[in-house]
Each structure stands twice: as structure tokens, then as C-alpha cells.
Amino acid sequence: MRILVLGGTTEASALAALLAGRSDFSPVLSMAGRTSDPRPLPIPTRIGGFGGVEGLALYLREERIEAVIDATHPFAAVMSRNAAQACANASVPLLALRRPAWRQQEGDRWIEVASMEEAVRALGDTPRRVFLTVGRLELPPFAAAPQHIYLVRTIEPIGDALPVPNVIAIRDRAPFGEAAERALMERERIDVVVTKNSGGAATYPKIAAARDLGLPVIVVARPKKPSGVEEVATAEAAFDWLERRHGRTP
Numbered sequence: 248m249r250i251l252v253l254g255g256t257t258e259a260s261a262l263a264a265l266l267a268g269r270s271d272f273s274p275v276l277s278m279a280g281r282t283s284d285p286r287p288l289p290i291p292t293r294i295g296g297f298g299g300v301e302g303l304a305l306y307l308r309e310e311r312i313e314a315v316i317d318a319t320h321p322f323a324a325v326m327s328r329n330a331a332q333a334c335a336n337a338s339v340p341l342l343a344l345r346r347p348a349w350r351q352q353e354g355d356r357w358i359e360v361a362s363m364e365e366a367v368r369a370l371g372d373t374p375r376r377v378f379l380t381v382g383r384l385e386l387p388p389f390a391a392a393p394q395h396i397y398l399v400r401t402i403e404p405i406g407d408a409l410p411v412p413n414v415i416a417i418r419d420r421a422p423f424g425e426a427a428e429r430a431l432m433e434r435e436r437i438d439v440v441v442t443k444n445s446g447g448a449a450t451y452p453k454i455a456a457a458r459d460l461g462l463p464v465i466v467v468a469r470p471k472k473p474s475g476v477e478e479v480a481t482a483e484a485a486f487d488w489l490e491r492r493h494g495r496t497p
Contacts, residue, residue: 248271248272248273248313248314248489248492248493249273249275249310249311249312249313249314250266250272250273250274250275250312250313250314250315250316250489251274251275251277251306251307251310251312251314251315251316252266252274252275252276252277252290252315252316252318253277253315253316253317253318253319253326253330254276254277254278254288254318254319255278255279255318255319255320255323256318256319256320256344256346256447257421257447257449258318258344258346258447258481258482258485259276259316259318259319259344259482260288261481261482261483262316262318262344262482262485262486263276263288263289263290264288264289264482265482265483265486266290266486266489267289267290268289271493272489272493274290274291275290275291275292275293275310276288276290276291276292276293277292277293277294277297278292278293278294278295279294279295279296279319279323279326297329297333299329300329300332300333300336301333303329303330303333304332304333304334304336304337307333307334307337307339308337312337312339313339313340313492314339314340314341314342314489314492315330315334315339315340315341315342316341316342316343316344316485316489317330317331317341317342317343317344317476318344318482318485320445321345321346321348321443321444321445321446321469321472322382322443322445322469322470324470324471324472327343327472327473328472328473330473331473331475331476340492341476341477342476342477342478342479342485342488342489343472343473343476343477343478343479344478344479344480344481344482344484344485345472345478345479345480346445346446346447346480347446347480348444348446348469349444349445349446349451349454349466352458354458355454355457355458355464356457356458356461356462356463356464357463357464357465357466358463358464358465358466359466359468360465360466360467360468361467361468362467363381363385363388363389363467364388364391365467366381366388366389366441366465366467367388367389367391367392369465370392370395370439370441370465372394373394374394374395374396375395375396375438375439376395376396376398376435376436376437376438376439377389377395377396377397377398377437377438377439377440377441378398378400378431378432378435378437378439378440378441378453379397379398379399379400379409379441380399380400380440380441380442380443380450380453381441381442381443381467382401382443383401383402383403383404383405383406383408384408385443386399386405386408386409387408387409389409389411390409390410390411392411393411393412395411395413396413396414396415397409397411397413397414397415398415398417398431398435398437399414399415399416399417400416400417400418400419401416401417401418402418402419402420403418404416404418415435421449421450422448422449422450422452423449423450423452423453424452425452425455425456425459427452428452428453428455428456429456429459429460432453432456432457432460432462433460437460437462438462438463439462439463439464439465440453440454440457440462440463440464440465441464441465441467442454442464442465442466442467443466443467443469444466444467444468444469
């Protein structure tokens with residue numbers, strides 16, 4: 248069974264591990280290529296885009312793909328829309344592997360916003376020490392608020408993505424520990440955390456640490472994903488779905 252996994256998440260990596268070594272599955276994991284040094288994975292991997300909806304639909308036909316798993320990041324809205332349309336055009340079954348969003352708990356001081364621009368405005372005019380954990384590609388809007396001191400953590404170098412006077416850049420990769428997150432926030436005298444509602448356990452410790460410290464957290468809501476697509480929340484559930492579909496494949 249020829250399978251395309253659209254990856255870039257821990258769930259995609261977990262699914263790749265489940266698929267590895269299965270002679271009855273022939274999976275390919277597709278990565279966008281935004282990370283220069285991705286972790287090695289146990290199944291064949293392709294890097295780069297497809298060329299929009301038409302390019303992806305053509306790939307599905309040419310490679311005789313029989314099932315697609317959309318395990319992209321919760322904020323990869325364009326790729327998810329393209330996958331839904333391409334799979335419909337090519338008549339290929341599609342499953343979305345979408346991790347649950349974080350939910351506000353007692354003690355959290357969340358400020359929920361719909362976009363990065365709203366997050367910038369929510370910081371206010373008074374200079375603050377901001378722990379900015381939204382990813383390198385989401386940094387440019389914060390240049391509109393140069394009065395703040397930004398502690399920015401990304402996997403890749405930020406380059407000139409945030410041209411403001413005071414930036415402290417950290418390169419690190421999840422998972423993170425709650426004690427380490429709390430120590431970092433205390434050491435850097437953080438006033439507010441800004442994050443996307445990515446969900447999952449790997450980066451949740453910053454939310455828990457902010458709760459313990461009584462810090463406000465500006466949480467950017469997820470973009471809308473295509474409706475009408477079957478969803479599961481775990482790699483194991485996606486693997487079960489593939490096994491069921493494989494059982495129905497002539």
C-alpha cells in the first residue's frame with residue numbers, strides 16, 4: 248500500500264516509526280524543508296513542496312498513492328487545504344492527524360488572540376520582557392513593537408526576521424522540561440509569554456511554567472483547517488486507520 252505522510256510534527260515521526268519495517272506498506276514522508284537539519288527518520292523522505300494543489304494531485308497519481316495522512320503542523324493551514332483539494336481531485340483517501348489544542352486550566356492567565364498582529368497589539372505600549380516562541384517565520388509582525396526586549400527561541404537561526412534593538416536568540420529543539428522552562432523565565436526576568444496553540448506535550452512545559460510563575464500568556468489561536476476530513480488525534484489511531492484501509496485494498 249503506497250502511503251504519503253505529510254509531516255513536520257512529532258506525530259508524523261511517531262507514525263513513521265510504526266510504519267517502518269512493514270513490508271505490506273510503502274510509505275513516503277514529505278517534509279517542507281524549513282528545518283536545515285531534520286532528525287533522521289526510518290522511512291523514505293522527500294523534502295520540498297509539490298507545486299500547489301495541481302502539483303500534489305499529479306504526484307499522487309504518478310506515485311500511485313493509495314492513502315494520504317496529513318500530519319502537518321496545526322498552523323500549516325495552506326498545506327492542509329491543498330492536501331484536501333488534491334486528494335479530492337485524485338480520488339485518494341485522506342486522514343488528518345491533528346493533535347488536540349491546549350485548553351486553559353485553573354491558574355492560567357491566557358490572553359487569546361486570532362493572529363500574530365493581535366498578539367503584537369496585546370503586548371501593549373509599555374516595554375516588557377517577552378518570551379517569544381512562535382517560530383522563525385512568525386517573527387516579522389513583532390518588529391512593529393520594537394520597545395520590548397524579546398527572548399526568541401527557534402530551531403533555525405532567526406537572521407533578520409526580527410529587526411528590533413533588543414533580541415536574545417536561543418536555538419533549541421523540543422521537548423523541553425518544566426523545571427528548565429521555569430528557570431529560563433526566571434533567569435531572563437520574563438514578563439509575558441507569546442505562543443501559538445500548537446498542542447502536544449513537547450512544548451507544553453512553557454505553559455505550565457508560566458502558570459506556576461503567574462505570568463500572562465498570549466495564545467494565538469489555530470487557523471481553520473478544511474472541514475469534512477476524517478480526523479484522529481494520535482499516530483496509533485492513524486496507523487489503525489491505514490491497516491483498516493489496507494484490508495479493503497484489492
